[in-house]
Amino acid sequence: MAENEIHIPKRLAASAAVSANPTKVSAVVLTAGSDATSIVLTNDADGSGTAVLTIKATTAVGTNVATFPKGLNFSTACYATITGTTPEATIVYSDN
Secondary structure (H helix, E strand, O other): OOOOOOOEEEEEOOOEEEEOOOEEEEEEEEEOOOOOEEEEEEOOOOOOOOEEEEEEEOOOOOEEEEEEEEEEEEOOOEEEEEEOOOOEEEEEEEEO
């Protein structure tokens, strides 16, 4: 990722679009709530496309952090499908 790119943190507690545009994800932080949780990032605007990344967090671990120094590319858009009870996810991204 270029140094001059603007990195936007987006905090989610439920499934939602991260970006409606082509984007690069540089980090994902997933925190389990009262049970295990997961997040699936897909290359689309509604969660029906190709899964690009899946991360899980258990209540024993609490938080799972994944970083991508060169960025994880989403050529169409980026949607986050989140499971679990009271999870929190932060996705750091920049639109292409």
